[in-house]
Amino acid sequence: MPTDDKQPGETYVPxxxxxxxxxxxxxxxxxxxxxxxxxxxxxxxxxxPHFAFRVDSIKxxxxxxxxxxxxxxxxxxxxxxxxxxxxxxxEFMEFAAQPNATSWGK
Numbered sequence: 001m002p003t004d005d006k007q008p009g010e011t012y013v014p015x016x017x018x019x020x021x022x023x024x025x026x027x028x029x030x031x032x033x034x035x036x037x038x039x040x041x042x043x044x045x046x047x048x049p050h051f052a053f054r055v056d057s058i059k060x061x062x063x064x065x066x067x068x069x070x071x072x073x074x075x076x077x078x079x080x081x082x083x084x085x086x087x088x089x090x091e092f093m094e095f096a097a098q099p100n101a102t103s104w105g106k
Contacts, residue, residue: 003047003100007032013074016041023052037094045082097102 010019010032017039023057024029035046053062058081068089070081078091079094 001030001032002046003032004035006034010034014074015074016069029041036038041069043068044084044089048089050082050091052093055092058094059093 001078007019007021009025010021017036018041019034019036021030021032023029031052039046053061053094058079062071062081062083064074065083065085068082068084071079072081074080074093077096079096081092083092
């Protein structure tokens with residue numbers, strides 16, 4: 001969920017210049033995103049809330065889809081990509097280094 005307000009427990013992702021929260025620490029599993037003014041993230045990814053899914057293969061997940069950002073390594077062992085489909089934004093996350101990870105490599 002995009003926000004302009006600093007959130008407790010934010011983690012900085014240098015690749016996208018965004019502060020993120022851990023959805024596992026939120027009652028409703030919400031992840032907040034606070035973008036730096038010079039973040040390379042623009043458009044629908046920055047402006048709209050999105051759905052996030054863990055996938056086994058980003059390559060397979062994005063086949064034939066409209067990619068709007070990525071793929072990129074958000075942090076070691078975590079590759080993410082954003083697609084737009086049917087007016088909604090989706091994030092796919094592939095945890096390569098830690099196959100049992102649940103959120104942000106933990």
